[in-house]
Amino acid sequence: MPQYKYGFIGAGRMASALAGGLVDAGLAAASEIAASDPNAEVRQAFAERLPGAHLHGDNAAVSRHASMLILAVKPQVMGAVLGNLPLGESAPLVVSIAAGVPIAKLEAGLAEGTHVVRVMPNTPALIGRGASGFSGGTHATADDLASVLQLLEAVGIAFEVPESLLDAVTGLSGSGPAFVYTMIEALSDGGVLAGLPRAVAHQLAAQTVSGAAAMVLETGEHPALLREAVASPGGTTIAGLAALEQGSLRSTVIGAVKAAAERSQQLGRN
Ligand SMILES: NC(=O)C1=CN([C@@H]2O[C@H](COP(=O)(O)OP(=O)(O)OC[C@H]3O[C@@H](n4cnc5c(N)ncnc54)[C@H](OP(=O)(O)O)[C@@H]3O)[C@@H](O)[C@H]2O)C=CC1
Numbered sequence: 624m625p626q627y628k629y630g631f632i633g634a635g636r637m638a639s640a641l642a643g644g645l646v647d648a649g650l651a652a653a654s655e656i657a658a659s660d661p662n663a664e665v666r667q668a669f670a671e672r673l674p675g676a677h678l679h680g681d682n683a684a685v686s687r688h689a690s691m692l693i694l695a696v697k698p699q700v701m702g703a704v705l706g707n708l709p710l711g712e713s714a715p716l717v718v719s720i721a722a723g724v725p726i727a728k729l730e731a732g733l734a735e736g737t738h739v740v741r742v743m744p745n746t747p748a749l750i751g752r753g754a755s756g757f758s759g760g761t762h763a764t765a766d767d768l769a770s771v772l773q774l775l776e777a778v779g780i781a782f783e784v785p786e787s788l789l790d791a792v793t794g795l796s797g798s799g800p801a802f803v804y805t806m807i808e809a810l811s812d813g814g815v816l817a818g819l820p821r822a823v824a825h826q827l828a829a830q831t832v833s834g835a836a837a838m839v840l841e842t843g844e845h846p847a848l849l850r851e852a853v854a855s856p857g858g859t860t861i862a863g864l865a866a867l868e869q870g871s872l873r874s875t876v877i878g879a880v881k882a883a884a885e886r887s888q889q890l891g892r893n
């Protein structure tokens with residue numbers, strides 16, 4: 624019988640976000656989670672965030688004993704990791720969260736017949752607000768996909784997509800939090816320029832982004848209609864929107880998602 628419900632290979636930022644999120648969601652106790660990482664500081668940080676979890680320096684100590692094995696290493700080291708990853712007798716479901724690494728490459732590096740699911744999550748999974756896409760491999764069963772959906776829905780929302788769309792998910796929601804943090808910083812800077820104290824501007828900016836996102840998700844209204852409701856004729860908002868259009872905000876954001884999706888595709892070719 625596998626000893627750990629969830630095993631993470633690589634205990635870095637995304638592994639600790641997912642592990643923390645699934646413990647908070649009640650899907651597993653910390654003692655049912657194990658993670659391996661060659662970096663002692665990273666292992667210590669994971670253990671501090673998730674007291675009771677089992678940390679190892681050796682991947683095999685996790686890969687042999689997990690029901691679901693989550694590969695959370697950089698795409699650049701995935702080949703080396705797969706080449707040295709013994710699986711337990713009751714072979715685990717292997718889930719990769721690495722950007723760009725195709726299912727075919729994962730399957731080729733693992734024992735024939737291994738059940739594989741490729742996932743693209745994001746870091747807000749740590750607080751139950753993740754947004755993920757996933758796609759099953761050649762041998763993945765309906766039960767495997769259901770287990771992965773259960774995991775991802777415990778930490779946010781998730782959509783099954785054809786594998787060909789996972790690079791797009793990476794560009795939008797995988798990398799997207801970084802784009803939004805940049806927007807929050809810029810809003811805060813704008814508030815400071817207009818005279819607000821930094822601490823107040825920072826809170827107002829973050830809450831404005833969070834509130835506006837919740838309006839889209841909770842009212843189901845199209846963002847364009849919500850925007851129109853903010854912009855009074857001859858008012859302040861339309862003056863600001865005109866400035867945004869001058870700076871080509873939309874095409875810049877579209878370009879950012881496209882660049883990230885293209886980089887994900889490139890990583891897959893390496
Ligand atoms: N961060 C994010 O927002 C997201 C990341 N991802 C994907 O998640 C994966 C992990 O990203 P992230 O958590 O940010 O990266 P991190 O660098 O924080 O974590 C990866 C960890 O893996 C360790 N590692 C390196 N080699 C091995 C090995 N052979 N065996 C086990 N562990 C190893 C690294 O150690 P060391 O640093 O010493 O090399 C590092 O601690 C990536 O593939 C990324 O594409 C997906 C969605 C979002």
Ligand SMILES: O=C(O)[C@@H]1CCC=N1
Pocket residue numbers: 722793797798
């Ligand atoms: O920047 C990266 O490569 C990873 C993948 C998606 C988010 N972070």
